Each structure stands twice: as structure tokens, then as C-alpha cells.
Amino acid sequence: MGYHLVRALEFLCPVCRMADSSKEKIIKGIEEEFEGRYPIRPIAERDDKIEEDLAKGIQKNLELLHRYSRPDHLSYYEEILTTSIRVNELKLAKEEERKIIGIFCNFVPQELLYACDSIPVRLCAGTYETIHPAEEILPRDICPLIKSSLGAKLLGLGYFELCDLVIIPTTCDGKKKLGEILNNLVPVWMLELPQKKDIGSAEGLWFDEIKTLRERLQQFTGNKITGKRLRDSIELLHKRQEVFYRLHRLRRHNPPPINGRDFLLITQTGFYDDIDRWIEKTEGLCDELKHHLQPATHSSPRLLLTGAPIIWPNYKVLNIVEEAGATIVADELCSGTQFLYEPVEPDEWTDEAMLRAIANRYLLPSTCPCFIESSDRIDRLLSLIEEFNIDGVLYHLLRLCQLYDIELYRIRQVLKDRNIPMITIHTDYSQEDIEQIKTRIEAFLEMLSNR
Amino acid sequence: MEKAKVKRPITLLRHISQITFFIFIVFGALFGLKKQHLSLLPFIEAPKEYGEYKSQLRQEGRNIAIVGPGYPQAFDTFLPIKSCRFLRQTGTFRACFMHFLSECIGWATPLRLVLPHVLLFVILAVPFGRLWCGWVCPLGFIQDTLNTMRKTLGLNPHSLSDRIKKSFRGISYGLFVSIILLSVISAVAAFPWTLRKQVYLSICQMCPSRFIFPYLGGWPIVHSFIPFGYGVFTTLSTIFTIFLGMSFFIKRTWCRICPSGLLLSVFNRGGLLNKEKDILKCTRCGICLAVCPLQNENVYLEKSHIKKNRMMELKRDRNIDHKACIHCFRCIDFCPEEGCLKVKFLHIKIFSSRPH
Ligand code: SF4
Ligand code: SF4
Numbered sequence: 187m188g189y190h191l192v193r194a195l196e197f198l199c200p201v202c203r204m205a206d207s208s209k210e211k212i213i214k215g216i217e218e219e220f221e222g223r224y225p226i227r228p229i230a231e232r233d234d235k236i237e238e239d240l241a242k243g244i245q246k247n248l249e250l251l252h253r254y255s256r257p258d259h260l261s262y263y264e265e266i267l268t269t270s271i272r273v274n275e276l277k278l279a280k281e282e283e284r285k286i287i288g289i290f291c292n293f294v295p296q297e298l299l300y301a302c303d304s305i306p307v308r309l310c311a312g313t314y315e316t317i318h319p320a321e322e323i324l325p326r327d328i329c330p331l332i333k334s335s336l337g338a339k340l341l342g343l344g345y346f347e348l349c350d351l352v353i354i355p356t357t358c359d360g361k362k363k364l365g366e367i368l369n370n371l372v373p374v375w376m377l378e379l380p381q382k383k384d385i386g387s388a389e390g391l392w393f394d395e396i397k398t399l400r401e402r403l404q405q406f407t408g409n410k411i412t413g414k415r416l417r418d419s420i421e422l423l424h425k426r427q428e429v430f431y432r433l434h435r436l437r438r439h440n441p442p443p444i445n446g447r448d449f450l451l452i453t454q455t456g457f458y459d460d461i462d463r464w465i466e467k468t469e470g471l472c473d474e475l476k477h478h479l480q481p482a483t484h485s486s487p488r489l490l491l492t493g494a495p496i497i498w499p500n501y502k503v504l505n506i507v508e509e510a511g512a513t514i515v516a517d518e519l520c521s522g523t524q525f526l527y528e529p530v531e532p533d534e535w536t537d538e539a540m541l542r543a544i545a546n547r548y549l550l551p552s553t554c555p556c557f558i559e560s561s562d563r564i565d566r567l568l569s570l571i572e573e574f575n576i577d578g579v580l581y582h583l584l585r586l587c588q589l590y591d592i593e594l595y596r597i598r599q600v601l602k603d604r605n606i607p608m609i610t611i612h613t614d615y616s617q618e619d620i621e622q623i624k625t626r627i628e629a630f631l632e633m634l635s636n637r
Numbered sequence: 638m639e640k641a642k643v644k645r646p647i648t649l650l651r652h653i654s655q656i657t658f659f660i661f662i663v664f665g666a667l668f669g670l671k672k673q674h675l676s677l678l679p680f681i682e683a684p685k686e687y688g689e690y691k692s693q694l695r696q697e698g699r700n701i702a703i704v705g706p707g708y709p710q711a712f713d714t715f716l717p718i719k720s721c722r723f724l725r726q727t728g729t730f731r732a733c734f735m736h737f738l739s740e741c742i743g744w745a746t747p748l749r750l751v752l753p754h755v756l757l758f759v760i761l762a763v764p765f766g767r768l769w770c771g772w773v774c775p776l777g778f779i780q781d782t783l784n785t786m787r788k789t790l791g792l793n794p795h796s797l798s799d800r801i802k803k804s805f806r807g808i809s810y811g812l813f814v815s816i817i818l819l820s821v822i823s824a825v826a827a828f829p830w831t832l833r834k835q836v837y838l839s840i841c842q843m844c845p846s847r848f849i850f851p852y853l854g855g856w857p858i859v860h861s862f863i864p865f866g867y868g869v870f871t872t873l874s875t876i877f878t879i880f881l882g883m884s885f886f887i888k889r890t891w892c893r894i895c896p897s898g899l900l901l902s903v904f905n906r907g908g909l910l911n912k913e914k915d916i917l918k919c920t921r922c923g924i925c926l927a928v929c930p931l932q933n934e935n936v937y938l939e940k941s942h943i944k945k946n947r948m949m950e951l952k953r954d955r956n957i958d959h960k961a962c963i964h965c966f967r968c969i970d971f972c973p974e975e976g977c978l979k980v981k982f983l984h985i986k987i988f989s990s991r992p993h
């Protein structure tokens with residue numbers, strides 16, 4: 187009764203209505219993105235050799251990591267990433283009619299996915315072995331991440347195979363076109379991302395897109411996203427962000443209690459793992475690390491990692507750098523810090539405010555180069571450099587990822603002005619150029635220590 | 638291990654302050670704060686010489702006791718906020734500063750009586766600017782309470798589009814100027830007395846407080862629509878009260894046009910209390926803008942392409958004060974970046990944003 191009275195008042199109030207007329211856009215019809223009239227028939231055989239190679243690569247990474255004395259808690263993350271525990275769990279969840287939803291990039295609001303009782307899994311892949319099968323369909327001259335991800339689906343590997351749905355934001359060209367191809371294998375929704383990242387688009391196009399996504403998710407999963415559920419999931423993810431932030435800050439210490447590879451390992455376990463367990467374990471890890479902080483030394487150079495995503499098990503460059511004696515103490519990777527760094531802080535717990543906060547969080551603070559401007563990314567780098575006492579910057583570039591490549595010049599200039607050394611590594615997922623990279627990195631570290 | 642921490646300490650403090658001041662300002666008399674008990678307090682007395690206005694009333698043969706020193710409020714002080722004069726039975730302060738201005742102009746009160754009050758106003762306003770609005774003003778508190786009620790009901794908030802926001806600001810200037818003009822008219826003998834009488838103390842006649850505080854203070858007043866002038870003002874006051882009621886949906890709607898607030902806002906940029914943003918640390922997440930009750934773009938846009946020309950400056954800490962800012966510090970309370978937004982008093986950092 188009271189509610190309806192107030193609704194009526196709201197309706198009668200001219201200013202309220204004028205104020206809202208601009209943003210009250212009709213939610214677009216819920217329809218499939220792709221017509222699919224000319225389907226692709228993918229051919230890929232499951233190949234045991236590929237899986238063997240994959241396992242070998244992973245084993246090699248672990249061996250390198252195990253050379254160091256590491257916190258006990260890390261074994262949990264390794265287990266999730268290397269064994270099929272989580273895959274089996276997800277299979278069970280699927281039997282309980284929960285939907286598994288695969289996502290790409292950092293723009294799909296996980297709050298909404300958790301609120302409709304589905305389980306998000308981030309699918310961006312870092313496996314070299316799956317690239318080859320994908321090249322049957324995709325051109326060779328395309329970024330390895332796209333090829334690797336498609337290949338994983340073609341081969342029916344792990345998490346990909348479990349997904350009932352994949353949501354892809356229209357970030358770079360590769361992601362944009364990946365959807366249509368993937369749609370032949372699994373239902374795909376595209377999330378239209380504005381190219382201009384400002385408050386206007388966040389309140390207009392993007393906000394509508396998020397609203398539409400909510401409607402679609404409700405229909406798809408059959409679970410209504412009520413205010414309470416949304417609030418619960420926001421609070422859950424906020425907790426994850428808080429724990430993550432704690433871990434992130436611990437790396438300010440000199441020497442950092444954890445190296446860059448382990449840190450990425452932890453973050454990327456968060457791509458797949460059960461969120462409650464991840465929070466609990468990471469909390470434990472933070473406590474452990476806090477107790478083992480060592481007194482300050484000045485031995486190893488502190489590096490900041492930026493550029494194209496590095497995803498498990500493609501830790502090639504990291505292995506080389508950290509084996510050579512440097513430590514990565516901070517990163518600006520979308521597959522690393524940026525994945526969990528920003529919180530959702532709604533002004534109040536009403537529907538609109540929560541959705542707005544979610545929309546803002548996924549769009550506005552993003553440092554992804556797919557937007558027209560790179561100032562935010564540069565600001566972020568500079569503030570990380572200051573906060574983490576960085577000695578040098580490692581700019582990782584995936585071959586054929588143009589966006590990061592184009593921003594390189596500007597960033598190099600900015601860093602040069604501030605007298606911060608930077609090394610650029612142009613590479614892909616293959617192992618062929620290891621020696622070459624090693625020589626360059628060793629020279630770079632040498633230069634750092636002579637400064 | 639970690640002790641339970643308050644999530645939004647500043648906002649909590651602010652609410653406590655608002656409630657305390659509301660009770661103090663509106664119901665002070667209930668705690669024995671009557672003028673007769675406190676007559677010895679060395680407060681600046683309100684002017685008691687009414688100049689020409691008084692003799693006009695005398696000529697009409699009217700009783701002037703009502704405008705005489707018969708105010709029962711404890712302090713003859715005019716706060717820079719809406720502490721209404723119609724709180725006769727229970728209030729603590731004489732009236733708001735706008736009332737004082739309008740009254741003094743209308744009476745052509747000698748400057749020597751006006752100056753102490755202006756001085757007091759400046760002393761109160763320069764250090765804090767519109768902090769008075771966010772932390773003290775009872776009318777502001779009423780609007781916040783209305784908004785809290787909406788929140789509790791789970792209704793969606795509304796926000797004003799830029800266009801409407803601008804026109805509200807326009808109204809506020811217009812209102813202020815017309816109040817001063819009307820006060821001048823009421824003071825100038827060349828105008829006919831009927832007109833002067835009707836526009837006398839126009840601020841009070843159109844203030845939304847007129848529909849609230851008299852009833853809270855137990856001294857209801859008559860809303861008169863006759864003659865014409867009174868009718869216009871009463872209509873305006875009704876409209877403004879509706880604006881005030883609209884802060885149920887749109888935060889602090891009345892504050893966007895309040896003349897007292899406008900007067901205080903002069904001291905927002907030039908005052909001693911400032912807010913600064915470290916633009917390198919800001920991730921442009923937009924939280925500060927989303928939580929600001931007055932939708933101040935400044936706090937967000939200071940790092941945005943809209944102000945691109947300013948980006949060329951090399952200064953890292955940018956002043957983000959804005960005319961409309963009521964210093965509620967919600968932006969600082971919510972900003973997740975450590976040390977990104979700072980509050981400074983006399984350029985000394987008081988507190989800054991921190992992660993939660
Ligand atoms: S602007 Fe609002 S808070 Fe400030 S004096 Fe006016 S009514 Fe009070
Ligand atoms: S809340 Fe803080 S980090 Fe976010 S945009 Fe505002 S000032 Fe920047």
C-alpha cells in the first residue's frame with residue numbers, strides 16, 4: 187500500500203519524471219545475437235599428444251616455482267590449476283542445475299552472475315598447445331590469446347566444455363569476432379562495450395547493457411535477481427576484493443613476501459575457483475605471509491609488469507625474469523591485479539544504485555587499451571611505480587595485439603621523461619624465443635643494477 | 638583478529654552531528670535554553686533600532702511588539718543556516734542569516750548594529766563554508782531524513798540531469814538577487830507603503846521552513862494568500878516546500894536553490910576548508926560522483942577528458958571544491974583509493990580516503 191502510494195507520488199512529480207526521461211530507455215528486446223544461418227563446421231580431433239604437452243608445460247612451470255621456499259598455502263592454488271578437482275566440482279554443480287557461465291575479459295559483471303546462482307568461469311586461455319587446432323579456422327595473424335581460447339573449446343578441454351553460455355564483451359577485434367565463431371559450439375552473448383569510456387556512456391549505453399544482461403540472465407537461469415541476492419553477491423565480491431587488496435599491499439614490502447608468478451597464480455586461480463574457498467584460503471595465505479615478512483634488503487630489482495595479459499600456464503617471460511634475479515612486485519595486467527582490484531561501492535542498497543555501481547565498476551576504472559584514451563592507464567602505472575618503489579618496468583607485448591603495441595610509444599615517452607627504465611618484450615605463447623628474451627632481460631637487469 | 642570497524646566513519650559522525658544539532662537548534666528551549674536564563678551570556682545582541690520602518694508602523698497605529706525584542710530564543714544570533722525564526726517556543730537561535738540581511742535592509746538598520754553580525758557570519762563561514770549545510774542545518778537534516786525513508790522503503794533514487802541541475806542553480810541566483818532587491822524596495826520610502834509592506838522580509842515569506850518549523854516548534858502560523866503580494870509569496874513557499882519534499886527522491890533538492898546555501902558557497906572555494914584530489918591515484922572509478930548527494934561533477938571530472946585543458950597542468954593535487962558541495966565528505970568516505978581524496982584545513986591534511 188505504502189509502496190504504491192509512493193510510486194504514484196513518484197509518477198506525479200514532474201521533476202522526477204523529467205529527470206528520468208533521459209535515462210529511461212526501453213530495454214532492448216532479448217534476442218540472440220547471431221543469426222547462425224551459415225554455420226561453421228569446426229573440425230578438431232581430440233589429441234592425446236596435445237594434452238600430454240600441456241601437462242608437460244605445466245609441470246615445468248611448477249618445477250621452476252618449487253625451487254623457492256614458498257608459503258604452504260600455495261599448494262592449494264596449484265592444485266586447483268593443475269588437477270581436475272575444480273572441473274569435477276563444476277560437473278557436480280551442473281548436475282544440480284546450476285549454470286556455468288564462461289566470461290572473457292574484465293567487463294562481465296560477476297555480481298550479476300553470482301546473483302542468479304550461476305558460476306562464472308573466466309575463459310581467457312594461456313595454453314600454447316591449443317593454438318594450432320584453432321588456426322584451422324582463425325587466421326594465423328591474430329593474437330595468441332584468441333587462438334588459444336578457441337582451440338581449447340575445439341578440443342573440448344576442461345572448463346570450456348562445461349560452460350552453458352559464454353559472455354564476451356566487444357573489446358578488441360579478436361574478441362569481437364570470436365563470438366560468432368564460438369557461437370557454433372556454445373551459446374554466446376556479446377556485451378556491447380562503449381569505445382569512449384566516460385561517465386556519459388557509463389550512464390547511457392553501458393548501463394542499459396547491464397540492465398539488459400540482468401534480464402537475460404534471469405530468463406536464462408530461471409532465477410530472479412532480487413535486490414537481496416544482488417546485495418549478497420555484491421558483498422561477497424567485495425569481500426574477495428578486500429582480501430585481494432590485502433595481498434596486493436603486502437607486496438609493497440621489500441623484499442616482497444611473494445613473487446610475481448605466485449601472485450598471478452593466486453589471482454588466476456580466482457578465474458575458476460569457488461569464491462568462498464578462494465577468499466578463505468587467501469585470507470590464510472595473507473596471515474601466513476604477514477608472519478614471514480623479512481627485513482628490508484636491496485638485493486633484487488623490483489619490476490612492474492604491464493601490457494598484454496599473461497595467463498597460466500604461459501609464464502614464460504615471468505620465469506625468465508624471476509630466474510634472472512628480479513622480482514615482479516606489481517602488475518597492471520587485466521589477468522592480474524586489474525581483475526580483482528576495484529570494488530563495487532553502491533551508494534545505497536536500492537536496485538538502481540546497485541546496478542549503477544556495478545556498471546561503473548566494470549567500465550570506468552578499466553585500464554584496457556581498447557578504449558580511445560590511455561591516460562588512465564598511464565596514471566595507474568605511475569601511481570603503481572610510486573607506491574611499490576619500482577626500479578624498472580617490464581612491458582609485455584603479445585605479438586599481433588595491436589592495442590598494447592600502439593600505446594607503447596606514449597608510455598615509453600612518459601617513463602623516459604620520468605627517468606624510469608623500461609624493457610619491452612615482444613613475444614607469443616611459443617617457447618622458441620626463450621634464449622633471445624633471456625639475453626635481453628639479463629642485459630636490462632644488469633643495466634638496472636648499475637644505475 | 639581484526640576488530641570490527643565502522644565502514645563509513647565520517648558519514649556516521651555526520652549523522653550524529655546532524656541529529657545533535659537538530660535537537661539543539663529546534664528544541665533547545667526544552668533543555669532550559671531560554672533567553673531569560675541566559676541573558677548574561679556575552680552574545681552579540683540583535684539590533685533593536687528599527688529605523689524608519691518602525692515609525693511607519695506607528696503611523697498606522699499598529700502594535701510593533703511583535704518585531705521588538707520579544708523573541709524568546711536563547712541567543713540573538715543568526716546562524717548561516719536555516720535556523721528558523723518561527724521556532725519561537727522551542728528554538729535556540731534567533732533566525733537565519735538571510736532573514737537578518739533582509740530584515741536589516743528593510744529596516745535600514747544602522748551599520749554599526751549590522752556589522753557585528755556580519756562579522757560573526759564571516760567568522761563562522763570562512764573556515765567551514767558549506768560544512769554548515771552538511772553537518773548542522775536542520776532543514777538539511779530533514780531532507781536527508783526524507784531520503785533515508787526512501788532508502789528504507791527500497792525505492793530507487795532519482796538524479797537530476799545536467800540541464801535541470803543548471804536551471805536549479807539559475808533559480809538559486811535569481812532567488813538571492815530578488816530577495817535583496819525586494820528588501821531594498823521595502824526600505825525605500827519612494828515606493829508606496831502597500832507595496833513595501835507586502836514585500837517586507839520576502840525571504841521569510843517564501844521559505845519552505847515556514848511550512849515545517851512552526852509546526853515543530855509548536856507555534857503554527859497563518860499562511861495568507863491576500864493581498865496579492867502575500868499570495869505570490871505563499872505560493873512560492875508552497876512550491877519550495879514541494880521541492881523540499883522531493884528530496885525524498887532527489888537528494889537535497891531544496892539545498893540546490895537555498896539562498897543561505899548560496900551565500901555560504903562563496904566560502905567553499907575561497908575558504909579554509911578544501912578538498913583535493915591526487916589525480917595519479919584516482920582510478921576514475923566514478924564512485925565519488927555516484928555517492929555525492931549534490932551530484933558535483935567537479936569531484937569526479939577533475940580527472941576526465943571534459944576538463945582536458947587542465948590536464949596539461951603538471952600539478953598532481955587538484956582542488957575539487959565546488960559551489961554546491963556541502964562538505965558531507967561522502968566522496969572521501971567512499972573513495973577506495975588510499976590517499977586519493979584529501980580534506981585540508983589551512984592546507985594541512987585532516988583526513989583522506991582509504992581502502993575499505
Ligand atoms: S542549503 Fe540546505 S543545508 Fe544549507 S542552509 Fe540551505 S537548507 Fe540548510
Ligand atoms: S572515488 Fe576516488 S578513485 Fe574513484 S573516481 Fe572518485 S576520486 Fe577517483
Ligand code: SF4
Nearest residue numbers: 929962963965966968
Ligand atoms: S563533493 Fe563530496 S563532500 Fe561535497 S557534497 Fe559531494 S560527496 Fe559531499
